[in-house]
Amino acid sequence: MDETITRILTLLADSLLPITLGYFLHRWNLVSPRFTQALITFNVRVMFTILAFISFWKLKLSAELLWIPVIGLVITFAPYFAGLAMSRGLKDRPRERCAFVMSAMLGNTGTLGGLVSYLVIGPVAYAYVQVVAVLQNVLLILFCFPVCQKFHDLADSKGAVIKKRSFRELFFTWNQISVLGMLLGGVFSALSIPQPAAFDQAFSAFIHLSCWINFLPVGLLLNFEAAARFMKKAMLIIPLKFVFVPLLTWAVSSLLFSDPTIIRTMVIVASTPTAINAVLSCALYGLENNLTLASFIGTTLIFAIVLCPLFFLLWA
Template sequence: MDTANLRLIFVLTDLIAPLAVGYFLHQRHLVSGEAINKLIRFNVVCIYTVLALLSFWVLPISWSLLTVPIFGFLLILVPGAIGTVAFARHFKSWLDRGAYIASAMLANIGTLGGVCAFILYDEQGFAYTQLIGTCQNILLVLVIFPMAQYCYMKHTHAVRKTDRLHSFCDMFFSLNQLSLIGMAAGLLFNACGIERPPALAPVFQGLVHIAAWIAMLPVGFLIDFQQVRRYAHRVRSLTALRFLITPVLFGVLIYLFVDEPVTQGTLVICSFCPTAINAVLTSRLYHLTTDLAVASFVITTGLFLPILFPALFFLLR
């Protein structure tokens, strides 16, 4: 069995298993919400910074690398525009619209896409997903948060009085963006011809598994199947947007403008990625319909993990 086939088991051990454990911990009240929040922050600040450094240190620098951030921005903006124009406007409630648009724009690329790309393409695929995830984080602050605030204001017919400069600094210049320094340092070592010590390769692989567990366990902790069933009919169009419209559109663009096979395959995986947990967090932060975002996350993830990614695995390997 080749390495990629062997790594396919990570779908069960690194993605499905921590979801199940997180759900069990919540049902049994074994872990507090505060502990889960600390776990998420540790993963974002510490683990992902080290992973960014190690993966970008050995990332092949080529012209195809420049296409990754371009597609990274388009993978968020285009589904968001289609979702807004074609589907979200049919919701009467602005709170539903905001949650729907956030779910359309935010895909689980950094965590879920990262593990899936690692399974197929090892460290190079993982590094590409982190670069796209960075594009998503930038648009989260510059586009998605303002959109969510606008929808809340339309619902309440009020303007929230906040210190906009302070708010922007808190969201963009924070420890949550520390992985950007890891990326920059890795690229610098790479460009200077400093070879990464071979002993760090198993460290990287071990950290990928740890990061996946720490990222997916809190997601399982947040799942409420009763609310998922209640909002399931409202996210049918989101499922079509995630797994039909976006992959078909970007599949054409990827094979027209990207030649390098690993970059092609990684971008295809990203075009299929389900709704991100950040859509749920955005909805909570701006008092939108959080349960709609949760339903989108659970349903699209439930389709992607056992069905779509195994199919992609055999098509792309």
């Protein structure tokens, strides 16, 4: 119980405090938009790279885990394609459409999904979640960022012919630098190079630091009035995130796994609200960030008030 309380308090400290601090810094005009953008860029290019290197070095693949990335792909791409279909009416507003798609696609897997899975099911569930989280971090860099870039270019073209970017321009930019961290960490793991014990403490410290750098820009960007204007549109994502994707994940997981622990963990992961990475991705590429903020606020509240108690009642 003490450890559970500690984890909950840590989650609150690493999420609510930086959001609150960022909000008041913004309200008091103590930071500039340029600083906010620099903070987001630093997190994507520096913190993501460090965490990717350490986590991939620690990752040990086994036959049992090989099917979990398949479920991770279902959890990620089912809402992506559904979001594209649902947002066809926004074709003439590419910044808004991409924000809707990213809000639908990206879930708060590693933080909320990991914590709730741990509290409801146990430590082994937390490990399963991290496999999906690692996959989604890879897709964030290699898929979501190029998608955001394309929608950004579409918005800038204003109906003109879109500049066709080369493979290098889409996939080899400074925003994808953390891929090198993933590759280097994977090589160290494959070569069975032991990771120094000090890295455990360093990784924990970097996780907390990354959370603050992740959530602080949310507060800096938070505009309740602007987000409220998009809340109705953002709420269209609710049945997609909390009904369609969890049911699809349950159906596919039931076919692939006999272990109920894995099935339940994947359902929890599939039910997570809009991720902070959706907010950061749209901010990084100048898309309609107020829509992602509205989805982040609305889906997180519903997840906390409705989904979390339901999971405890069913499986705790």
